[in-house]
Amino acid sequence: MEEVVDQSLREMRDTFASGRTRSVKWRKTQLEAIIEMVKDNEDKMCDVLFQDLGKHSTEAFRDELGFVMRSATTALNCLDKWVVPKKSNLPLLFYPSTGKVISEPYGTVLVLSSWNFPISLSLDPLIGAISAGNTVLLKASELSPNASAFLAKTIPSYLDNKAIKVIEGGPDVATILLKHQWDKIFFTGSPRIGKIIMAAAAEHLTPVTLELGGKCPTIVDHHSVSKDMKSVVKRISGGKWGSCSGQACISVDYVLVEKSFASSLIEMLKPMIRSFFGENPKESGCLSRIVNKKHFQRLARLLNDPGVQASIVYGGSMDEEKLYIEPTILLDPPLDSEIMNEEIFGPILPIITLRDIQESIGFIKSKPKPLAIYAFTKDENLKTRILSETSSGSVTFNDVMIQYMCDALPFGGVGESGIGRYHGKYSFECFSHEKAIMEGSLAMDLEARYPPWNSFKLTFLRLAFREAYFKLVLFMLGLKK
Amino acid sequence: MVKVFQAADATDLVTELRRSFDDGVTRGYEWRVTQLKKLLLICDNHEPEIVSALHDDLGKPELESSVYEVALLRNSINLAVKQLKDWMAPDKAKTSLTTFPASAEIVYEPLGVVLVISAWNYPFLLSIDPVIGAISAGNAVVLKPSELAPASSSLLAKLLEQYLDSSAVRVVEGAVTETTLLLEQKWDKIFYTGSSRIGRIIMMAAAKHLTPVVLELGGKSPVVIDSDTNLKITAKRIIAGKWGCNNGQACISPDYILTTKEFSPKVIDALKQELEAFYGKNPMESKDMSRIVNSNHFDRLSKMLEEKEVSDKIVYGGQKNRYKLKIAPTILVDVPLDSQIMSEEIFGPLLPIITLNNLEECFDVIRSRPKPLAAYLFTQNQKLKERFALTVSAGGIVVNDIAVHLAVPTLPFGGVGESGMGSYHGKFSFDAFSHKKAVLYKSFIGDAAIRYPPYSTGKLRLLKALVNSNILEIFRVISGLS
Numbered sequence: 001m002e003e004v005v006d007q008s009l010r011e012m013r014d015t016f017a018s019g020r021t022r023s024v025k026w027r028k029t030q031l032e033a034i035i036e037m038v039k040d041n042e043d044k045m046c047d048v049l050f051q052d053l054g055k056h057s058t059e060a061f062r063d064e065l066g067f068v069m070r071s072a073t074t075a076l077n078c079l080d081k082w083v084v085p086k087k088s089n090l091p092l093l094f095y096p097s098t099g100k101v102i103s104e105p106y107g108t109v110l111v112l113s114s115w116n117f118p119i120s121l122s123l124d125p126l127i128g129a130i131s132a133g134n135t136v137l138l139k140a141s142e143l144s145p146n147a148s149a150f151l152a153k154t155i156p157s158y159l160d161n162k163a164i165k166v167i168e169g170g171p172d173v174a175t176i177l178l179k180h181q182w183d184k185i186f187f188t189g190s191p192r193i194g195k196i197i198m199a200a201a202a203e204h205l206t207p208v209t210l211e212l213g214g215k216c217p218t219i220v221d222h223h224s225v226s227k228d229m230k231s232v233v234k235r236i237s238g239g240k241w242g243s244c245s246g247q248a249c250i251s252v253d254y255v256l257v258e259k260s261f262a263s264s265l266i267e268m269l270k271p272m273i274r275s276f277f278g279e280n281p282k283e284s285g286c287l288s289r290i291v292n293k294k295h296f297q298r299l300a301r302l303l304n305d306p307g308v309q310a311s312i313v314y315g316g317s318m319d320e321e322k323l324y325i326e327p328t329i330l331l332d333p334p335l336d337s338e339i340m341n342e343e344i345f346g347p348i349l350p351i352i353t354l355r356d357i358q359e360s361i362g363f364i365k366s367k368p369k370p371l372a373i374y375a376f377t378k379d380e381n382l383k384t385r386i387l388s389e390t391s392s393g394s395v396t397f398n399d400v401m402i403q404y405m406c407d408a409l410p411f412g413g414v415g416e417s418g419i420g421r422y423h424g425k426y427s428f429e430c431f432s433h434e435k436a437i438m439e440g441s442l443a444m445d446l447e448a449r450y451p452p453w454n455s456f457k458l459t460f461l462r463l464a465f466r467e468a469y470f471k472l473v474l475f476m477l478g479l480k481k
Numbered sequence: 482m483v484k485v486f487q488a489a490d491a492t493d494l495v496t497e498l499r500r501s502f503d504d505g506v507t508r509g510y511e512w513r514v515t516q517l518k519k520l521l522l523i524c525d526n527h528e529p530e531i532v533s534a535l536h537d538d539l540g541k542p543e544l545e546s547s548v549y550e551v552a553l554l555r556n557s558i559n560l561a562v563k564q565l566k567d568w569m570a571p572d573k574a575k576t577s578l579t580t581f582p583a584s585a586e587i588v589y590e591p592l593g594v595v596l597v598i599s600a601w602n603y604p605f606l607l608s609i610d611p612v613i614g615a616i617s618a619g620n621a622v623v624l625k626p627s628e629l630a631p632a633s634s635s636l637l638a639k640l641l642e643q644y645l646d647s648s649a650v651r652v653v654e655g656a657v658t659e660t661t662l663l664l665e666q667k668w669d670k671i672f673y674t675g676s677s678r679i680g681r682i683i684m685m686a687a688a689k690h691l692t693p694v695v696l697e698l699g700g701k702s703p704v705v706i707d708s709d710t711n712l713k714i715t716a717k718r719i720i721a722g723k724w725g726c727n728n729g730q731a732c733i734s735p736d737y738i739l740t741t742k743e744f745s746p747k748v749i750d751a752l753k754q755e756l757e758a759f760y761g762k763n764p765m766e767s768k769d770m771s772r773i774v775n776s777n778h779f780d781r782l783s784k785m786l787e788e789k790e791v792s793d794k795i796v797y798g799g800q801k802n803r804y805k806l807k808i809a810p811t812i813l814v815d816v817p818l819d820s821q822i823m824s825e826e827i828f829g830p831l832l833p834i835i836t837l838n839n840l841e842e843c844f845d846v847i848r849s850r851p852k853p854l855a856a857y858l859f860t861q862n863q864k865l866k867e868r869f870a871l872t873v874s875a876g877g878i879v880v881n882d883i884a885v886h887l888a889v890p891t892l893p894f895g896g897v898g899e900s901g902m903g904s905y906h907g908k909f910s911f912d913a914f915s916h917k918k919a920v921l922y923k924s925f926i927g928d929a930a931i932r933y934p935p936y937s938t939g940k941l942r943l944l945k946a947l948v949n950s951n952i953l954e955i956f957r958v959i960s961g962l963s
Contacts, residue, residue, distance in 0.1 A: 017848075019872075056934075056936045057941060058931075058938075058940050061944055061945065062932070066944055088891040090891060091891075093888075097882065099889055099891065101892065101893060102870065104871075104874060195688050195689060196688075198684070198687070199689070201684070202685040202688055203681060203685075205680055205698070205898065207903075212691070225925075228925040235928070237933075238933045242933055242934050276933060276935060277934060277935070286936050387920065388508070388590075391590060392918065393919070394918060394919035395920045396920075396921040396923065397921065398924065398925060399921070402923060405580055406576055408577065410587065410919050416691055418691075419691065421917070433874070433897040434893050434904065435870075435876070435897070436886055437878045438877070438879045438885060438889065439881060439882075441881065442710065442861065442881050445714050445717070449718075450717050450759060451720075451721070451759040451760060451767075451769040452767070452769050453543070453544040458543065458544045458548070461547075461548045461552070462547060465555075465888075466556070
C-alpha cells in the first residue's frame, strides 16, 4: 500500500508539473467525462447506493446523481469566467503599477470522502479540485464499500488516470496517506477525525477544508407559521427521514418548539411519516437503512437510555439484522442524555419544548456551532435574533436541507462544524491559491523611495502615503514645509 | 513587579473575553469604529515613541519606522473606518430554480475570540494590522507581540491598554511559556506571523480545537533579473527592498538573485554602485539601515558567511561587528546550492547571486524549492512576465519592483505551501476574521411533491427534468402543478 501511494503521488506530481491540468480544455474534458460517467452508470450507481445504504433510486438521484451532474454542469458553464484573473484597483500612490489576482491550483490534493453520500461527497469535491486545475487522489469511505469499489473501478475509465486517482480503504490507508505532503486536503466526516486530519496536515503546513457536522436544530415558531404548518411538518419530516434516514450532516437533528404546541406538532408528524412510508416503513423501500452494525448499535444505545426510552412518543422499533430503525419521535428526552449531546445521525427526532420560542436562541448557543440552523418563522424579530445571536455554518428560514442545493451559497461550517466551504464557485476557490500579481513600471522612478534618508524624503513619503496629493504638490513646489 | 502569566490566567483571559463577546460588546458598528479611531490616535499621538522603541529594538531608521510601520498602519485604519459599513453589509447571493422561490444572502459574522501572534521585525505593523482586521470584523482579540522586540512589545501593551476597550482587546507579553499557555486555549481563530517551523506548532495546537488559522510565514523570495531590464532602477529597487527594509529581515525580502552568467557582472556593478550611493563608502557607519536584531541571529548569519565554499564567494561587503550587531551589505556569487545560505531563509543583509547559463533555468531552480512568500522578476519581456506570473507558485508575484504589494490593500497578502495559508490586508483582513454565514430565506409557496417520499418513477422523471433544466417541465413541477 505504501508503494502504491508513493507511486500514485509521484505520478500525480509529474502530471501536475507537466502543466496538463492547467489547461481549461483539459479541465472541461474531465468535467464532461464526469457527467458522462454518471449518465452511463445511473443504474449501477443507484444499485450500489441501494446496496450500501438501502437508498431508493429517486432519493439517490435527487441527493447524489442529479446533484453531481448539476454541479459538474455549473462548473463547465462557469469555468471560463472563474479562471479569469481579477483586476485589482490600486491606490493612486502606486501609479502606474497594475495589480491582479490569479487563481492558481494548489497542486496535488487529497479528497477524503464520507459514507452517507458516497457518490456526491466524492465527486463534488473532485469537481472542485479538477475545475481549479489540480491533480487529485480520492479516498472513498470503506463504510460504503460498493460505492467505493464502483468509484475505484469506474473513474479510471472515464477520467485522466494519471491525474485523478482513486484509492480504497479504511483508517489504515488514511493514515498512510496523511503521512505524505499534500498541497490541500479536503475532508468530509466527523469533528473527531477532523482534528486528526488537521493535526496531520499541520506537519506539512497543508491547508485544509473540513466539512464536519453537529446537531442542526430546527426552530418551530408555531405562532407565526400556523397557516403553513402542514408545509412545516412536511419539510421537517422530509428533511429528517427522507434523506439517508437522518444520516446527513445537515439533517434536522432536533426540534425546538413551545410546550403548548408540542403535542399538536407530534400529532401532525405521525400521519406525515405514514404518508411517506406507509404503515410499515421497513417494507416501504423509501427509507434508507442504517449504514452498518456499528452505527446501528450506536443509535440503539442512544435510544436504550432509560430516560430516552421513556420519552418515545412514536416509533422506536429496531431490527438489527435489517439495520432498520423506525422513524422515531421523542418528546423531551433528558437534556444530559447522550442523544442530546452528540450528533444523532439517524432517524430519531427529539422534540425539545420551551416555555417561549425566544429561549431557542439560548439553547442553541449552549451547544457547539452546528453546520446549519433551521427556523420556521415569519417573525422578523426572531429571524434577526437568530441571525445575529447564533452562529452556524448556515441558516435556512422556512425549509430544511435545501441550502445544499443553492450553489450560489457557500457550504461549510464554523467552529466544531468545520473550516472552509465549497459548492459552485466556492469549490473552485477552495482548491485554488489566490495569487496576487503586481507589475511596476521601469520607466518612472521616485527618488524619495531610496536612501540615503533625509527629512525631505521623510515628509514626501509621509504625504504620499497619506494620499495627501495636494499637500504633496505644495511640498514639492516648496510651498509647504 | 511583573506578575507571572500562568495557565489559570490564560483561561481567565479567554473566559472574560468570551463573556464580553457573548454580551455583544464587539458586535456593533459603533464600537468597532471607535476602537479603530483609537488606534489612529495611537499613531497620531505616539509616533515618536514608536520610532524610538523600534530604534531600541532594531536600530530601525526613522523613515522606515515612520513610513513602513506607522504610515501603513494609518492607511490601514483609515481604509477600515471608511469601508466598514460596506464590509459589514450582507452580500446578496443568486438563487436558482431548484430552490425557487427563495432569496439568499451571505452574512458576515465575527468568529468570536481570536488570537494574534506577531513577529519581531515589524512589531507595530504586524501586531496592529491583524488587530485592525479582528476588530473590524467584530471580534474580541488577544495580541501576543514578539518578545524579541521588547521595547515595542512593552509599548504596544501600554498603548493598547490605555486606548482600547480592555474588556475585549488585550495584550499578553511573553515568550514561549506564555505563548504555549495561550495556545492551549480554545480560540475562534489564530493569526500567526513568523517562521514555518513555529507555524506548524501553531496549526497543530489549533487542530485540537478545530480552530482555523492564518499563517503568514516566509521563505526564500527569489529575484530573477533579465538582461533587458533597466539595470539602474532594478538595482535601486532591490537595494531599497532588501537593505532598506529592516536590513533584509523581512518576510518578503529579496533573498537571492537569479540571472545569467553573462549578465551577472553588470548586475553586481549596478548593485555596488547604488549601494554606495545609498549607504556611502562605509555602510557599517550608515544610520539608514536597521541592525541585526540580536546576537543569535547575528551568529546565524555569520555562520552562513563563514561556511566553506561560501566565504570565498563574497564579492562585496562581508564586514561584521558582533558588538554593534552589524553586518555590511554583502553580495556573494555562485555559492553552492546546498549551502546553508541557499537552504534556509536568509533574513539578513546577505544577497547571493546564482548565475545560470540560460535565464530559462530560473523556473527549475525556483520550482525545486519550497514555495516562497514572494517572487520577483525584472524584465521588459511580456512573454516572460506572463510565463512567470502563471507558472511560478508563490504567495505573491511582483514584476519590476520589490515588496510594494504589501502596501496595496486591494491585493490579498499571504503565502502558499511553506510560506503560509490565508491572506489579509484591506477587505481580506475583514474576511480573514469573519465567518461568511449562508442564509436562505424560503417561502411556503410551491412545495414540490417530488421532494418527498413515497418515491416513484414519475417523481424520478420530474427530478431529472429539473436537473436537465427542462424549463417548461421545471416550472410545472415546482409550482406544484405537475
